[in-house]
Amino acid sequence: MLKFEKRENIPLHLRILIPLISILLGVLIGGIAVMFSQVNPLTVYKAIFIGAFGSTYVFSETIVVAIPLLLISVGLILVFKMNYWNIGAYGQYIMGAIFCTYFALNSAETMSRPILLMMMCIAGMVGGALWALIPAALKAYWKVNEVITTLLLNYIALYILKFLMYGPWRNPRSFGFPLTKIFDLNAQLPKLISHTRIHLGLIFGIIAAIIIWIIIKKTKFGYEIRVIGENEIAARYAGINIAKNIILAMIISGGLAGLAGMAQISGIIHMLQIEINPDYGYTAIIVAWLSGLNALTAMIVSFFLGGLFAGASQIQITMKVPIGIVGLIESSILFFLLGGAILTNYKLYYKGRKII
Amino acid sequence: MGAIVLQVKNISKHFPGVLANDHINFDLRKGEIHTLLGENGAGKTTLMNILDGIYYPDEGEIYLNGKKVDIRSPFEATKNGIGMIHQHFMLVDTLTVLENVVLGLESQGFYLNKKKIAERIKEISQNYNLNINPYAKIWQLSVGEQQRVEIIKTLFRGAKILIMDEPTAVLTPQEADTLFKILRRMIKEDKSIIFISHKLDEVMKISDRITVLRKGKLVGTVDKKEIKQKELAKMMVGREVLFRLDRNPIRRKGEVLKIEDLETHNDKGIIILRGINFSLPGGEIFGLAGVSGNGQTELAEVIVGLRRAIAGKVYIKGEEVTNLCPKAITKEGTNYIPPDRLKVGLVPNLSTVENAILRRYDREPISRGIFLNYEEAAKYTRELIKQFNIMVPRENAPVKFLSGGNLQKLILAREIREEPALLIAVHPSRGLDVGATEFVRKKLLEERDQGVAILLISEDLEELLMISDRIGVIYEGKIVGMVDIDDANINEIGLMMAGVHKNPLLKGEENVKV
Numbered sequence A: 001m002l003k004f005e006k007r008e009n010i011p012l013h014l015r016i017l018i019p020l021i022s023i024l025l026g027v028l029i030g031g032i033a034v035m036f037s038q039v040n041p042l043t044v045y046k047a048i049f050i051g052a053f054g055s056t057y058v059f060s061e062t063i064v065v066a067i068p069l070l071l072i073s074v075g076l077i078l079v080f081k082m083n084y085w086n087i088g089a090y091g092q093y094i095m096g097a098i099f100c101t102y103f104a105l106n107s108a109e110t111m112s113r114p115i116l117l118m119m120m121c122i123a124g125m126v127g128g129a130l131w132a133l134i135p136a137a138l139k140a141y142w143k144v145n146e147v148i149t150t151l152l153l154n155y156i157a158l159y160i161l162k163f164l165m166y167g168p169w170r171n172p173r174s175f176g177f178p179l180t181k182i183f184d185l186n187a188q189l190p191k192l193i194s195h196t197r198i199h200l201g202l203i204f205g206i207i208a209a210i211i212i213w214i215i216i217k218k219t220k221f222g223y224e225i226r227v228i229g230e231n232e233i234a235a236r237y238a239g240i241n242i243a244k245n246i247i248l249a250m251i252i253s254g255g256l257a258g259l260a261g262m263a264q265i266s267g268i269i270h271m272l273q274i275e276i277n278p279d280y281g282y283t284a285i286i287v288a289w290l291s292g293l294n295a296l297t298a299m300i301v302s303f304f305l306g307g308l309f310a311g312a313s314q315i316q317i318t319m320k321v322p323i324g325i326v327g328l329i330e331s332s333i334l335f336f337l338l339g340g341a342i343l344t345n346y347k348l349y350y351k352g353r354k355i356i
Numbered sequence B: 001m002g003a004i005v006l007q008v009k010n011i012s013k014h015f016p017g018v019l020a021n022d023h024i025n026f027d028l029r030k031g032e033i034h035t036l037l038g039e040n041g042a043g044k045t046t047l048m049n050i051l052d053g054i055y056y057p058d059e060g061e062i063y064l065n066g067k068k069v070d071i072r073s074p075f076e077a078t079k080n081g082i083g084m085i086h087q088h089f090m091l092v093d094t095l096t097v098l099e100n101v102v103l104g105l106e107s108q109g110f111y112l113n114k115k116k117i118a119e120r121i122k123e124i125s126q127n128y129n130l131n132i133n134p135y136a137k138i139w140q141l142s143v144g145e146q147q148r149v150e151i152i153k154t155l156f157r158g159a160k161i162l163i164m165d166e167p168t169a170v171l172t173p174q175e176a177d178t179l180f181k182i183l184r185r186m187i188k189e190d191k192s193i194i195f196i197s198h199k200l201d202e203v204m205k206i207s208d209r210i211t212v213l214r215k216g217k218l219v220g221t222v223d224k225k226e227i228k229q230k231e232l233a234k235m236m237v238g239r240e241v242l243f244r245l246d247r248n249p250i251r252r253k254g255e256v257l258k259i260e261d262l263e264t265h266n267d268k269g270i271i272i273l274r275g276i277n278f279s280l281p282g283g284e285i286f287g288l289a290g291v292s293g294n295g296q297t298e299l300a301e302v303i304v305g306l307r308r309a310i311a312g313k314v315y316i317k318g319e320e321v322t323n324l325c326p327k328a329i330t331k332e333g334t335n336y337i338p339p340d341r342l343k344v345g346l347v348p349n350l351s352t353v354e355n356a357i358l359r360r361y362d363r364e365p366i367s368r369g370i371f372l373n374y375e376e377a378a379k380y381t382r383e384l385i386k387q388f389n390i391m392v393p394r395e396n397a398p399v400k401f402l403s404g405g406n407l408q409k410l411i412l413a414r415e416i417r418e419e420p421a422l423l424i425a426v427h428p429s430r431g432l433d434v435g436a437t438e439f440v441r442k443k444l445l446e447e448r449d450q451g452v453a454i455l456l457i458s459e460d461l462e463e464l465l466m467i468s469d470r471i472g473v474i475y476e477g478k479i480v481g482m483v484d485i486d487d488a489n490i491n492e493i494g495l496m497m498a499g500v501h502k503n504p505l506l507k508g509e510e511n512v513k514v
């Protein structure tokens, strides 16, 4: 009785209306949950909104969160288009951070700032790319399921980070805390806007989104990726080299996740430590989906989710609501957004009557 | 003849860029087989999908036994006693016949009374001579048997009106005969059948009445007894259709394809080719006849590199290409028209343009450095569309919205335009209307005259006899007979296909001159 039919193209009003309604529903359900903890949901939501967009400063914090989400998600979009499920951005992000830290710690005195930063960017991308290359090669040559390999490599990356932080890279003057020394100014990504934490990574993210969009829509590489993703047998029939494409796309995807890790520690944290927010690697999966695997849309989605997270972390501080509630609001909104995304891609019929 | 059970009045259905049904009137009587005929893209499938509730018409009415009905889903169609068997079967491979039959039934409740259902299936199966075991798994069944499972499904649900969209396109002539017997049995039980086919001889054999559509419009409904096959073709295409093709004398040139002791597995890991040997020179059409499942598709796949050979060798123009990748083999000038258009030959969700360039995107002028030149791609696509007369309402819409025959034409156009040295064509005219079939056959003959070596794999003996220069018969993974077209005898070939009769010529394989 309920029937879904894939849409050929998505009308603009639906593209805007569906997410809006989904957010409202998510807010509603989240609000009911908030009421259970004896807090007025309206004040909570107001606080989130103000916490995300209410002042120049919090607004800039929203962008700070959006940067890694954008960098990672556009890379994921590339491989997701190919039906390759890279859920290892978490680990690739960590490896990017580790690789670039090597230069931050060892070359800060000998290199000028632009050269050092360039080296760190390259190192970050190489780190992420190498980490992505392992599951890519396993899939390309031995057909090993990437969901398992990318996921397991996340844990390995985390333990490598822990090993370094408790071992060779721990700063002797950090009183036993697992931290490196604070990076020299030479090794810090410059700020784009003073008095905020917005850094050069924003430009990286926007450029990456545009490049990925062009790759998918305009290049032969993107065409091959879409053919593989839509019908692998036809791709083989057409003589497309599937192994080569998996490896190349994963190098780019992992490289961007690595760059996100680099940008985060060089632009925000200014040192390597155990907590460097690799969870962005998972959140970016949601960004990729919500943007309908469109790299330009990912810019907007990253910004919105950045706001949600920045705002939510604000209320935790200002309103002293339990952290679980914050998570609940976040997830109920995400839940409805993802559910609504089905309706942007499919028409819904009930007893043959078109509903939406 | 019986009373009118179904009447369609002024039905119109419009898709972006095309009016698929334009005020169609049509009626069906109790106990009749009513054939729907029309060129590729004429709107037959669309009209049937409307009856089955898959599409809802923009305009018009449907009456069942004189009462107006509103069919908005296949479920409501079932409730109204209408069952449709689509050209692509809707069965779950890993489940049994019984499980497939109950799948989607509403009134079963939580607990399945398997025994009772199995009894009922057996009863239906016996009543109509369907010969189906309710506990067999779908993947174990032949195409013809799977189709009969679809028939059981609709009968189980109480269908009184049965719609069959090109059921014989995938059947061997023998299987088609079995199907016709079943259909005749069904009309005796007062069922009514709407039948779609492009094969005029079987249309003449089985129908009571025939309705012809052209470009979405109704041309007319005629009584089978009052019309001849030729007139029917003219009604459909709007011009005379040749049922005979003139052939130039053969001019063979150097060996293009050579197969030596080839062996391979099928998808289930069972050996399906057991030592195939033949050689094919340029300028010849070699027709390979055989009942499906005897290894012919696997043979094609091994040659083009989509399946690994476990023994033996393949040479193209003297060079060994055994187990090379498809790209390398294509580079040798091999092109392939696969049997399954949507699974192998096309990417359903990409546009017509993106599908048309599948062979060329990597070459100038469509390739421009690392970029694709979409203008050139569209230009090239339009050339194909024009040259092969493909009906494409919108070239940037997903290709899966083309009609069955037009999908086939697109693949043919794309592969032939590559000007191959070796063309492997599996059922090239499957699902094509008479006009398009004639066009394709002519095109294949033209290619042959240009010196292309063509391996034509088909179950359609008539087609094989019409255009091949030599016919081989494949049976249980071996070539059991080979005859020159001038010595070909349709009965003898038929017997060899059934494995009854062996060609004495084949005792010493080398004797067969190419």
Ligand SMILES: Nc1ncnc2c1ncn2[C@@H]1O[C@H](COP(=O)(O)OP(=O)(O)OP(=O)(O)O)[C@@H](O)[C@H]1O
Pocket: B015, B016, B018, B020, B038, B039, B040, B041, B042, B043, B044, B045, B046, B047, B391, B392, B393, B401, B402, B403, B404, B405, B406, B431
């Ligand atoms: N879902 C759809 N969306 C857009 N266009 C469609 C859709 N279904 C069919 N069409 C178009 O409607 C026209 C009629 O198609 P239909 O499938 O009914 O033809 P047909 O008579 O069955 O042809 P064939 O013999 O080739 O199967 C075609 O031009 C086709 O491209």
Ligand SMILES: [Mg+2]
Pocket: B044, B045, B046, B165, B403, B404, B405
């Ligand atoms: Mg059709």
